[in-house]
Structures are given as C-alpha cells and as structure tokens.
Amino acid sequence: MESTSYKERRSRLMENLNDGMAIIKAQGHKQRSHDTEYPFRQDSNFKYLTGFNEPESILVLTPNSETKTTLFVRPKDELAELWSGKRMGVEKASELLEIDQVFPINDYEKKIAELMVGHKTIYMDIFNNSKEVNDILSKCQNLQFAKRKSKSQVPQGLSNLRIEVGKMRLIKDQNEIRAMKMAAQATTLAHKGAMAFAAPGKNENEVQAFLEFLFKLKGAEGTAYESIVAGGNNANTLHYVNNNMVLNDGDLLLIDAGAEFNLYAADVTRTFPVNGTFTAAQRDVYQLVLEAQKASLAQAKPGKTLTDVHKESVKVLTDGLIHLRVLEGTLEENLENENYRRFYPHGTSHWLGLDVHDESPYINEKFEEFTFEAGMAFTIEPGLYFPATDATLRNELQGIGIRIEDDILITESGHEVITSGIPKEIKEVEEACKADYKTFL
Numbered sequence: 001m002e003s004t005s006y007k008e009r010r011s012r013l014m015e016n017l018n019d020g021m022a023i024i025k026a027q028g029h030k031q032r033s034h035d036t037e038y039p040f041r042q043d044s045n046f047k048y049l050t051g052f053n054e055p056e057s058i059l060v061l062t063p064n065s066e067t068k069t070t071l072f073v074r075p076k077d078e079l080a081e082l083w084s085g086k087r088m089g090v091e092k093a094s095e096l097l098e099i100d101q102v103f104p105i106n107d108y109e110k111k112i113a114e115l116m117v118g119h120k121t122i123y124m125d126i127f128n129n130s131k132e133v134n135d136i137l138s139k140c141q142n143l144q145f146a147k148r149k150s151k152s153q154v155p156q157g158l159s160n161l162r163i164e165v166g167k168m169r170l171i172k173d174q175n176e177i178r179a180m181k182m183a184a185q186a187t188t189l190a191h192k193g194a195m196a197f198a199a200p201g202k203n204e205n206e207v208q209a210f211l212e213f214l215f216k217l218k219g220a221e222g223t224a225y226e227s228i229v230a231g232g233n234n235a236n237t238l239h240y241v242n243n244n245m246v247l248n249d250g251d252l253l254l255i256d257a258g259a260e261f262n263l264y265a266a267d268v269t270r271t272f273p274v275n276g277t278f279t280a281a282q283r284d285v286y287q288l289v290l291e292a293q294k295a296s297l298a299q300a301k302p303g304k305t306l307t308d309v310h311k312e313s314v315k316v317l318t319d320g321l322i323h324l325r326v327l328e329g330t331l332e333e334n335l336e337n338e339n340y341r342r343f344y345p346h347g348t349s350h351w352l353g354l355d356v357h358d359e360s361p362y363i364n365e366k367f368e369e370f371t372f373e374a375g376m377a378f379t380i381e382p383g384l385y386f387p388a389t390d391a392t393l394r395n396e397l398q399g400i401g402i403r404i405e406d407d408i409l410i411t412e413s414g415h416e417v418i419t420s421g422i423p424k425e426i427k428e429v430e431e432a433c434k435a436d437y438k439t440f441l
Helices: 006-015 044-050 078-084 089-096 105-116 130-146 161-169 174-197 204-217 232-236 280-297 306-323 331-336 426-433
Strands: 020-025 031-033 058-061 069-073 101-104 121-124 157-160 228-231 252-257 259-261 268-273 377-380 383-386 400-403 406-410 415-417
Touching: 006 044, 006 058, 006 161, 020 044, 020 105, 020 161, 044 058, 044 161, 058 105, 069 089, 069 105, 089 101, 101 105, 105 130, 121 130, 121 161, 130 157, 157 161, 174 204, 174 252, 174 259, 174 268, 174 406, 174 426, 204 228, 204 252, 228 232, 232 252, 232 383, 232 400, 252 400, 268 280, 268 400, 268 426, 280 306, 280 377, 280 383, 280 400, 280 426, 306 331, 306 377
Parallel strands: 020 121, 069 101, 121 157
Antiparallel strands: 020 058, 058 069, 228 252, 252 268, 377 406, 383 400, 406 415
C-alpha cells in the first residue's frame, strides 16, 4: 500500500464532489478558563487534507475553477508570535503546502463568494457549527440574487463533507499506518509499565500519571482520549474517568488508555490484578473475555464485517455466562433475547485512526455494511461487567469488570494486531505485574 500525499487526497476528494466545492475549517482554540485555553488539537479532517497544524485556517476546494485549492492562514505577526509561537504565514504556506493560492485569513469573507461561482453544492461540516452554516447559506442566497441573470452556476444547497472524507479515511496508507504503529509502541510501553507500577495502596491517579508519562517518554504527543484507570468496581462504569480511588489488594485494575502520535490514535484496554495474582473467579471471567476476543480476531480478514466480529464475541461470552451460572437457559434462547447485554452492553469494535472513534461510515450508500479491506483499522474489545451492587451474582463475581482491547489492521491475507506486544495471556499478565517499574524509566 503506497503512501498518499495531502495533494493527492485533495484531488481524490474533489473527484467525488459532483460539481460541488468544499470548505474545511481548522480547529480553533477552546477556552479553558479566564485567559487560558485547552491545548490545541487540529481538526482531523483539516489535518488529513493539508498536514497543516495551525488554528484559524480554512481550506477551500473548487474543482470547477481554474484555481482548485485555496488556503486562508494567519499572517505573520511579530507581536502575536512573541506571545503564542511562530506562524507559517502566507508566503511559507504557499511554498510548502502545495496549495494553488494562499491568502491571509482576514480575506476569507470577501473571497469566499467569488470561489463559490461555478459550483452546484457546498460540502462542509454542516452539523458542527450552526452559525457558520447560516453564514454560508446567507452568502449562497446573496450570490443567487446577484447572479440571477447570469449563466454562471452558483450553489443551491449544502451537503455533509464528513461522509465524503470519512469514506476516504477508511483505508489507511503507509504513512498513516506508520503513525498508528508509533502510537501503538508508546501505548505498549505504557501499559506494561502500568502493570509493573500498580500495587495495593497506590491511587488510580498515580498509575495514570506514570502511564501518561511513558506515552511521552516514547515520543507520543500525549493521550488520544481521556484515560480510564478503574480499580475494582469502578471498572463497571464504562467511561469512568475520575481516576482518584485507592487500589485495593485483591481487586482488578482496568486501564483503557492510548497514546496519540501525529494525531493518530491507539486505543487499548488491559485488565490485571492489583496484587499481581488473579483469584479463581477473576481468572475464570478473564479467560472467558480473552477467548471471546480470540474468536473475534478470527473474523478479522478481508470480506468480513464488524458485525461478524461482534457476533463471535457475543456467542462466546453468552456461552461462558451460562457455564458461569450467570445466565440460565440455552445458548440460542439467550442470544435471541439478548440476555447477555446486561453484562456486555457495548459493541465489540469501532474504526480507529485520526480519531479514537474514527469518523468513517459503517454503512454504504446501499445501506450495506462495509466489508474489510487491507488498510482498514479498528478495535476488538469484548468485556464483561459484574457490578458489586448486583445481588443476583455470586459474591466472588461481584465487583469484577474486565475488558481486553487491541488495535487491528486488516492486511491482504488477514490481519495484524499492532498492539500485540502488551501482555494479555494470564501467565504473561501476572509476570508483567511482578516486573520492576523502574526498568521502564
């Protein structure tokens, strides 16, 4: 699979716009509190089409014009750069980004109407910012009035750009795969380090701090999403992010955390004993979840679907719940009635890439599932959750929450688990828990 340049991506997108044009905005700064902002993180689609990592920028694609690509960027400003860092500016952007024409961002308002002429539809993120959508609709209306006696085509409506770019993002090129593997390497180091570091009496936030330190030590920019570090019954809250409780001897620790490299995400979950040794009940449930993941992995190959992957996990988990005497009745009855959902309420997989839940479609124009092709990436993450408050469960099962998640890349002949270096067999996990965490520094 060859690497694709940003220019090639823009060209491919324009081929699919059907006499339309596209407007793609960079992410802006987001206020955290008075006079402070959250760390800047570029909009994924803007990054995918430009590689440019500055805010207050807009890319406009106009395939029916002589000048097909236009970029608006912040101009050079010595005072602003003194406070907030260097800007590429118009001249350097023209030189480095392979864009037909580059203007200062303040020129956008007066030039966008000119760029609209000759195009039937405007593709943009129509659900993200109603004010921006209304502004564009107003410009379309004004342009239609101004050109009512002209033979020039002007936009008649809006379409959702995310769908078109999302389809492109389904299949990763070599540069994208390389970035995802770098994120996976940092995530591998950090999860192994966390297994060694965690111990009874430590706080969840101590483990989180060590884990995220190792992300950066390995070269990642930071986290791809908010880390979940959930000891004991906290693991039964699927998106637990408080990460502030003391770890207890005899409990499990579920960590769902992934690094980000060049904006590409890893997404991994491991569950392991705080004291380094599984109890008999923990071992039984853990092995069941692991077998479910292995069954799903067998479906990760070209021609299969995410539903095929999910069905395998559901079947193995449901059968296991019957053998654990958590569910009663036959396998067929429990599957038909979805009784497993009480203990396995989420799906098994989601797309992975520039976003941890990558913004690619799951269903095509014919309302059929996308089948796997080489270059597609996704997670496989079965789990079982037995809340401590569920009095119908045997005592030894109450409070157990286990999820095992890996990142999968479809290849021509099957798949590659790009996070396979993180221990998940019971013996390997217990050995990793006994390692000296200082060796990871």
